[in-house]
Amino acid sequence: MQPKQSIVSLPVYQPGKPIEEVKRELGLKEVIKLASNENPFGSSEHAKAAIIKELENISIYPDSFSTELTAAVAEYLGIERNQIIFGAGSDEVILMLARAFLSPGDETITADETFSQYRHNAVIEGASIIEVPLRDGTHDLPAMLAKVTERTKIIWVCNPNNPTGTIVRHAELDAFIRQVPSNVIVVLDEAYIEYVMDEDFPDSLALMREFNNVILLRTFSKIYGLASLRIGYGAGHADLIRMINQVREPFNTTRMAQAAAAASLADDEFLQSCRARNAEGKAYMYREFDRLGLHYFEAHGNFIMVDVKIPSGQAFDGLLRRGVISRARWAHYPTYIRITIGSQEQNEAFVAALESVLAEAAVLG
Numbered sequence: 381m382q383p384k385q386s387i388v389s390l391p392v393y394q395p396g397k398p399i400e401e402v403k404r405e406l407g408l409k410e411v412i413k414l415a416s417n418e419n420p421f422g423s424s425e426h427a428k429a430a431i432i433k434e435l436e437n438i439s440i441y442p443d444s445f446s447t448e449l450t451a452a453v454a455e456y457l458g459i460e461r462n463q464i465i466f467g468a469g470s471d472e473v474i475l476m477l478a479r480a481f482l483s484p485g486d487e488t489i490t491a492d493e494t495f496s497q498y499r500h501n502a503v504i505e506g507a508s509i510i511e512v513p514l515r516d517g518t519h520d521l522p523a524m525l526a527k528v529t530e531r532t533k534i535i536w537v538c539n540p541n542n543p544t545g546t547i548v549r550h551a552e553l554d555a556f557i558r559q560v561p562s563n564v565i566v567v568l569d570e571a572y573i574e575y576v577m578d579e580d581f582p583d584s585l586a587l588m589r590e591f592n593n594v595i596l597l598r599t600f601s602k603i604y605g606l607a608s609l610r611i612g613y614g615a616g617h618a619d620l621i622r623m624i625n626q627v628r629e630p631f632n633t634t635r636m637a638q639a640a641a642a643a644s645l646a647d648d649e650f651l652q653s654c655r656a657r658n659a660e661g662k663a664y665m666y667r668e669f670d671r672l673g674l675h676y677f678e679a680h681g682n683f684i685m686v687d688v689k690i691p692s693g694q695a696f697d698g699l700l701r702r703g704v705i706s707r708a709r710w711a712h713y714p715t716y717i718r719i720t721i722g723s724q725e726q727n728e729a730f731v732a733a734l735e736s737v738l739a740e741a742a743v744l745g
């Protein structure tokens with residue numbers, strides 16, 4: 381058997397380690413997973429009720445067009461229904477974008493340390509990936525613009541950026557989009573937008589309304605706490621959304637995901653409470669990192685990238701042995717780990733474990 385040339389050396393995605401596996405391997409009773417930016421406060425009770433209600437219909441294929449959820453999201457964003465496409469997570473919208481727009485010989489531009497799925501799907505389609513170094517952990521939009529050629533098809537801007545947590549602000553993004561040729565798609569991946577409190581965060585909806593080549597990606601996996609259900613969406617000009625719809629699998633989102641997403645969208649109280657608790661957790665982490673003298677990037681989502689001043693693999697292993705799963709081994713940040721902001725109890729356990737790991741590392745020289 382011989383697969384497509386483009387996937388011969390493609391790695392299989394390495395997800396954050398599952399809790400059960402770590403418990404088994406290390407014989408630990410308590411394990412905290414702060415590796416995948418999941419919501420430590422779970423999900424809306426309304427979402428759970430909606431799922432239970434939908435159980436009686438699971439033998440029937442879902443609504444291919446997610447009609448009710450589309451209407452709810454269209455109203456929520458103040459856009460038309462034909463401007464929205466759902467995916468099995470926004471991961472699948474990234475896949476569909478690559479499938480619809482990238483061919484061998486095309487170029488696509490990303491930051492050098494950003495969400496892995498842009499590169500992954502571009503590689504599969506045989507496109508060339510032009511990586512532009514982050515500046516102080518932040519997308520360098522002028523440098524990305526300078527890389528645009530006649531072959532450029534898609535530019536990916538992850539805002540806030542995963543893993544660094546930094547943002548680009550409205551004025552710079554606006555100036556950037558005005559200069560990008562109108563045939564080049566600009567993807568604004570806003571998986572963490574609900575956590576952002578910065579007043580100068582881009583009005584991406586306004587940019588999307590003005591520019592037909594701008595698409596927003598949002599997800600129900602993060603603040604809404606529905607990661608296991610796999611549902612996210614893209615929002616853009618109707619023509620762009622129609623092209624992506626052409627490559628969409630007919631039943632790519634489930635009944636339960638659609639119902640839970642609609643119920644979650646209506647539960648603003650849950651969202652606001654998660655947002656506030658995340659801000660408290662972030663302030664706590666900042667204080668502790670300051671006390672320990674560790675540098676971190678300004679965090680705008682529900683995770684922090686922190687310099688632990690030892691090889692990140694060593695920190696990861698040390699934390700794991702103490703029952704905390706983090707995310708490490710970033711190519712461009714060899715001494716940084718990414719840690720999800722958890723509940724206060726989880727954050728305290730993490731800080732205690734980190735202090736112990738750092739103390740041990742100093743002892744061992």
Ligand SMILES: *Cc1c(COP(=O)(O)O)cnc(C)c1O
Nearest residue numbers: 469470471495542571599601612
């Ligand atoms: C988590 C994440 C996504 C996608 O999550 P889904 O579960 O597939 O919706 C997309 N982009 C970024 C930057 C993320 O961190």
